């Protein structure tokens with residue numbers, strides 16, 4: 001890859017980071033849903049070791065830290081997100097128990113068999129649901145828990161426009177029964193699966209973006225990459241509005257056997 005291409009990619013990444021850094025969440029979800037998923041986990045020991053993979057700026061990690069015992073490590077590829085993660089944890093007085101580190105979910109910096117709980121909201125798609133389930137299992141203690149949210153098809157048939165969108169964005173999206181089978185095959189007891197309410201997308205994900213988009217576009221006026229990013233996010237919001245009967249996010253909770 002030439003230097004020019006590389007620098008264009010880096011530039012796009014920094015724009016994407018800037019766009020999402022100002023938001024409380026970088027994916028669909030809510031504090032209620034985090035609490036609900038946690039209600040299927042455990043009981044956890046007082047000194048539980050928890051990892052939140054693809055934590056972003058840590059909206060859900062801080063919810064988790066308020067509700068779960070032990071220590072939490074948030075892991076994300078982007079240093080800007082981790083800086084914000086650590087700053088926000090400090091503001092809430094959580095810095096003794098919550099630490100953000102830069103790293104990849106494809107190469108976890110933990111000892112195998114050391115974690116009580118692996119958490120990941122709206123992020124496992126970066127390495128793929130099946131691969132994440134299989135690789136992350138090694139890092140859990142026997143009887144440890146995994147709680148991940150992932151995009152799912154809700155129906156067996158779906159309109160062409162939305163089928164094509166997902167074929168381009170994430171062809172590994174699957175139906176909930178098939179995803180439960182993957183969880184089972186990867187060596188977990190499927191403890192629970194529930195579909196995230198629509199408010200997790202509309203109120204907690206798209207609405208805050210709509211407010212931030214105007215300021216972002218004004219700051220980057222005339223920058224085609226910034227305009228394209230906003231256009232893509234608006235398209236995602238429009239598609240969700242039109243087709244949310246056909247897809248959404250599912251929270252899967254599994255226990256390592």
Ligand code: SAH
Nearest residue numbers: 025026027054056076077104105121123126
């Ligand atoms: N869990 C957060 C963020 C979800 S967005 C929330 O629900 O709000 C997905 C996150 O995965 C982003 O923060 C992105 O930077 C991160 N990510 C992408 N690829 C990654 C990788 N290979 N390893 C770790 N994090 C990654």
